Amino acid sequence: MENPDKNIDAWLDGVLEKEGCHELNGWIVASPENAEYFAERSHIHSSLFDWAKAIGSCGVDDVVESVEYSVASNSPKIRGKAKAIAAAVVAALLAVFLLNSDPAPVPGNPVAELIESSGAKLVYHGQAMAAEEKVILSGNYQLVEGIASIEFETGVTLLIEAPAEFRMASSELVELSSGRVSAHVPPEGIGFTIKTPSAEVVDYGTDFAVEVGKDRSSEVHVFEGEVKVQLREGETDPVRLLTNDATRIEYETDVPLGIPVDNDRFLRSLDEPAMEYSRIIREMNPVVYFRMGIPKEGKVMKNLGGPIDGQLMDGACKRPPFAPGRVGSSVKFEGPGVSPHVVAYNYPKAEGPISVSAWVRAGSWSRRGCIAANENKNVLGQFRLGFDRDSGRIKVRVRDDENREVQLIDPEVLPLKEWQHIVFVADGETLRLFRNGQEVASAECGLISNPRNTSADQLFVGAQDNRDGKMTHFWHGRIDEIALFNHPLTDADIMKQYQSVSQ
Amino acid sequence: MSDPNDKLTQITLLWTNAQPSVVAFIRSITPQLADAEDILQETARQVATRFDDYDQSRPFVPWAMGIAKYKVLEWRRKQARGGVLLEEDAIDAINFSYTERAEDWPEVGRAIDLCLKKASPAAEKLLVLRYLENLKPAEIARRLDSSANSVSVRLTRARTALRECIRRRLKEAEIG
Numbered sequence: 058m059e060n061p062d063k064n065i066d067a068w069l070d071g072v073l074e075k076e077g078c079h080e081l082n083g084w085i086v087a088s089p090e091n092a093e094y095f096a097e098r099s100h101i102h103s104s105l106f107d108w109a110k111a112i113g114s115c116g117v118d119d120v121v122e123s124v125e126y127s128v129a130s131n132s133p134k135i136r137g138k139a140k141a142i143a144a145a146v147v148a149a150l151l152a153v154f155l156l157n158s159d160p161a162p163v164p165g166n167p168v169a170e171l172i173e174s175s176g177a178k179l180v181y182h183g184q185a186m187a188a189e190e191k192v193i194l195s196g197n198y199q200l201v202e203g204i205a206s207i208e209f210e211t212g213v214t215l216l217i218e219a220p221a222e223f224r225m226a227s228s229e230l231v232e233l234s235s236g237r238v239s240a241h242v243p244p245e246g247i248g249f250t251i252k253t254p255s256a257e258v259v260d261y262g263t264d265f266a267v268e269v270g271k272d273r274s275s276e277v278h279v280f281e282g283e284v285k286v287q288l289r290e291g292e293t294d295p296v297r298l299l300t301n302d303a304t305r306i307e308y309e310t311d312v313p314l315g316i317p318v319d320n321d322r323f324l325r326s327l328d329e330p331a332m333e334y335s336r337i338i339r340e341m342n343p344v345v346y347f348r349m350g351i352p353k354e355g356k357v358m359k360n361l362g363g364p365i366d367g368q369l370m371d372g373a374c375k376r377p378p379f380a381p382g383r384v385g386s387s388v389k390f391e392g393p394g395v396s397p398h399v400v401a402y403n404y405p406k407a408e409g410p411i412s413v414s415a416w417v418r419a420g421s422w423s424r425r426g427c428i429a430a431n432e433n434k435n436v437l438g439q440f441r442l443g444f445d446r447d448s449g450r451i452k453v454r455v456r457d458d459e460n461r462e463v464q465l466i467d468p469e470v471l472p473l474k475e476w477q478h479i480v481f482v483a484d485g486e487t488l489r490l491f492r493n494g495q496e497v498a499s500a501e502c503g504l505i506s507n508p509r510n511t512s513a514d515q516l517f518v519g520a521q522d523n524r525d526g527k528m529t530h531f532w533h534g535r536i537d538e539i540a541l542f543n544h545p546l547t548d549a550d551i552m553k554q555y556q557s558v559s560q
Numbered sequence: 561m562s563d564p565n566d567k568l569t570q571i572t573l574l575w576t577n578a579q580p581s582v583v584a585f586i587r588s589i590t591p592q593l594a595d596a597e598d599i600l601q602e603t604a605r606q607v608a609t610r611f612d613d614y615d616q617s618r619p620f621v622p623w624a625m626g627i628a629k630y631k632v633l634e635w636r637r638k639q640a641r642g643g644v645l646l647e648e649d650a651i652d653a654i655n656f657s658y659t660e661r662a663e664d665w666p667e668v669g670r671a672i673d674l675c676l677k678k679a680s681p682a683a684e685k686l687l688v689l690r691y692l693e694n695l696k697p698a699e700i701a702r703r704l705d706s707s708a709n710s711v712s713v714r715l716t717r718a719r720t721a722l723r724e725c726i727r728r729r730l731k732e733a734e735i736g
Contacts, residue, residue: 066647066716070690070697071591078644085650092653093661099588099654100665101722104672107580109691137725170634254613287637289630 058084065095069102069472093504097145164446168228169193169209173327175351175377176203177219200236204351204377206327213240213246216324218377224253235273237376239266239323242282254305257287265298266323268381273308278318280325288313321381321418321474327351329385334557335361338414338540341550344405345516345541349388351379356397362540365404368517371397382537383416383476384558388521392423392533396519405543406431406439406508411455412546413442414480414554415539419473422449423533429541430521431513432529440503441521442481443530444471453481455501465490465498476537478555494555498550516541551557571611574620575604579619581665582628585658589651593694599635603628621662629655640721666735668726675725681717690715 058064064081067073073081085092112485142506171177171191179186180199193207202220209228221236230251231238242249242260251258251267253275258267263282269275277286279298285333286296286304296304296313303318329335329350338346343362352358358367369388371378380389390397417428424447431438438456445452445466454464465488471477480491488502515522518539519532548553583600590596606627614623629651636645646654653708658665679687689700696706 062720063712065624066719067712069588069591070712070715072696072698075642075644078646082647082650085646086653089653089657092650093657096585096588096654096661097668098659098719098723100584100658100668101672101719101726103580103587104586104669105687105691105719108676109671112688112692118725218679297690451736 060194061091061094062098065098106164110164129161149559166472167192167196168195168225169207169215171205172208172214173206173353174203175327175353175354175379177205178202179205190208191223195227197224198222201238202377204324204327204379209246209249211246212243213247213249214241216326218324220376233267233269235269235271237266237268237323239325240264241325251323255289255308257289259285259287260533261285263300263414266325268323274306275308276303276305276316276319278320280318280320286313324351324377324379324381324386326385327353332382332384332558334538334554337553337557338538341540342540342544343540343542343547345401345539347399347518348385349399349518349537349538349539350386351377358401360401360404361404364400367399367401367516369397369399380535382535383418384538387416387418387537388519389535390532392421392426393531398531399518400522401516401518403514404516404541407505407513407541407543408508409504410482410484410543410545411440411505412480412482412542412544413440413463413540414478414542414546414551415442415559416476417471417479417532418476418535418537419471419475420534421445422471423531425530426532426534427517427519427521427530427534428515428532429539431515432517432521439508440481440483442479443521443532450481451490451492453488455481455483455488455502456506457483459503459504461503461505463502465500465502468496468546469491469497474534480546480551480554482545482551491551494552561647563681567611571608575624577666578621578624580669581639581658581662584665585628585717586632588654588658589646590635590688595635597719606631609661610697613657619662623664625655625659664730667730671726671729671733672722674729675722678679679718679722680726683721686711686714686718 058080061084061202064073064077065086067077068081085095128199156353167179171193175436178201180201181194181195181489200217200219200546202219204219205217206218211228215231216239218237221238222234222399223233226232229248230250230252234254238251240249240251240260244262247260247262249260253267253269254273256277261283263284264280266278267275276470277284277298279300279302281300284298288295288306298304301318303316305314305316306424329348335348339361345360345365346362347358347360347367352369356369356371358369360366378389379386381387388397388399413429415428422444425444427441427443430441430443432441440453440455442453444450449466449470451471452464454462456462467490482489483502483505485504486501489498489499490497519536520528522528565591572660582603586599586603587596590599601699607624610627614620633648633653639645689695695703697711700713701708704711
């Protein structure tokens with residue numbers, strides 16, 4: 058560039074043409090010295106504005122007219138005015154600070170609607186929202202319990218899991234301070250943005266999810282479509298994520314870290330899809346069939362096989378105990394200590410043959426982790442399906458009509474973090490255990506013990522009660538689509554179940 | 561810091577010191593004053609809301625400059641395509657320079673004050689029209705019955721003279 062001063066000044070005066078700007082840009086980035094020179098000259102430019110503002114406070118016309126005769130007029134008086142301007146800026150800043158440090162209830166504008174909820178408890182500017190309140194106003198929210206599904210006018214839907222803190226800035230912008238949100242953005246909602254402490258996620262029509270951790274780091278996972286992740290500061294190039302891409306941005310560093318997309322972490326819908334699997338199970342006449350989806354009525358786990366519903370016990374859970382399942386959502390069990398479980402009281406127990414089928418995804422080989430059982434208070438009930446102590450292998454134990462215990466153990470260790478289809482069948486002659494459609498163990502076994510000879514009335518899923526009412530043997534992982542049949546499933550039935558979702 | 565009043569005092573002091581550098585950086589990227597004012601306000605808002613994130617063991621100006629850069633980039637993305645804008649790599653480099661020289665700027669500011677007192681009346685008149693009335697060179701030329709090119713050249717000379725004066729002052733201060 059022949060004359061940097063000329064180009065810099067033209068830029069600062071707002072009269073530089075595109076070509077000159079391009080030239081200036083190249084010159085600035087060519088060396089740190091050039092950038093420093095530009096900074097120095099532009100700093101003078103900025104100081105001149107402040108100087109002019111200060112002298113302007115004594116009257117523009119006066120200044121222009123008298124400037125030739127009164128060069129020294131900018132001394133104490135001007136400095137005083139400059140200080141007044143600086144004070145005004147500080148006052149404005151403090152006003153902003155005070156506003157932000159006092160989140161008093163401020164009625165906002167309607168920006169969205171709460172369309173579905175599973176025990177969602179929303180707090181708006183520190184005040185609990187009534188359950189029947191469906192209008193989402195702009196402003197600050199906390200989701201302290203449950204799961205909320207929120208829809209914007211553009212058709213953008215968000216599924217937010219507690220605990221979460223967010224601000225509904227507008228119908229196109231949500232600022233997520235903490236928590237987990239999945240978003241579905243139709244073409245009408247393109248441009249919808251989720252802002253986190255470390256990034257801004259701009260959507261281009263897609264399904265994606267964002268999680269902000271306690272350390273304010275952000276993760277963005279794209280299930281379908283495309284999003285742009287603009288980093289807060291530091292790195293300036295945005296990250297473009299396409300289907301099955303994910304990134305993590307640490308709050309401290311602002312450097313994007315590519316990570317594998319996690320299809321198993323984020324809930325995407327409150328509805329269980331009406332899939333083939335559900336139809337197949339119902340055609341097999343179960344007496345209990347829990348889809349293990351997200352309940353919409355309190356803690357009731359709907360039984361699609363009969364009148365006796367289950368109850369979800371999740372008192373100690375910090376976040377809703379649900380996660381993507383093999384079909385729709387599943388119940389997520391956290392293992393010993395804090396795990397939820399499902400109980401069905403006085404369910405119709407088997408009076409002869411019995412079969413139980415379920416999809417399970419183990420997070421660890423938790424000791425004696427229970428998938429499903431009809432046992433309590435050290436009284437053997439009809440069956441128990443779960444891990445064999447610490448071996449990591451699936452064991453089924455039943456009590457037959459002659460009060461004998463019969464048990465089978467899968468010879469192979471159950472793979473962790475993979476969905477596995479588990480079935481056992483006792484048909485009155487044989488007890489058989491199946492994994493992923495294949496028989497893995499069998500033994501002779503009579504009809505199942507008569508309900509009148511067993512004192513256990515409850516069906517437990519995800520744990521069992523065998524120590525004076527205390528829950529134990531918690532499952533660690535997920536359980537989905539569990540069904541109990543008071544008749545023997547055939548090999549074809551089992552293969553049909555397995556293949557209907559595994560292909 | 562738990563006492564809100566202490567926090568207010570602290571943020572006031574820090575921002576007062578940082579603000580001239582922050583606004584200069586913003587004005588250097590956004591020659592339109594109204595845009596610069598908006599970005600400054602947004603930056604101030606962000607500084608206030610995120611003040612708890614500021615690591616007090618580190619200098620404040622670079623932290624505030626980082627926020628200003630983010631706000632400038634945000635503004636830039638909203639501008640119409642095809643507009644005359646500096647590229648992000650240049651903005652990065654300018655921000656870096658401003659941040660690197662953060663400790664020098666107050667001294668430069670004091671030198672500017674002194675140097676302006678020595679400006680010729682003609683130069684001062686020109687600077688008043690440009691900076692107080694916020695006129696472009698073509699408009700100044702109309703006022704002064706001159707040509708836009710001539711005004712631009714004279715403005716550049718005035719700024720260059722100012723810069724040389726500032727350099728001399730800083731050098732004298734160093735020696736002294």
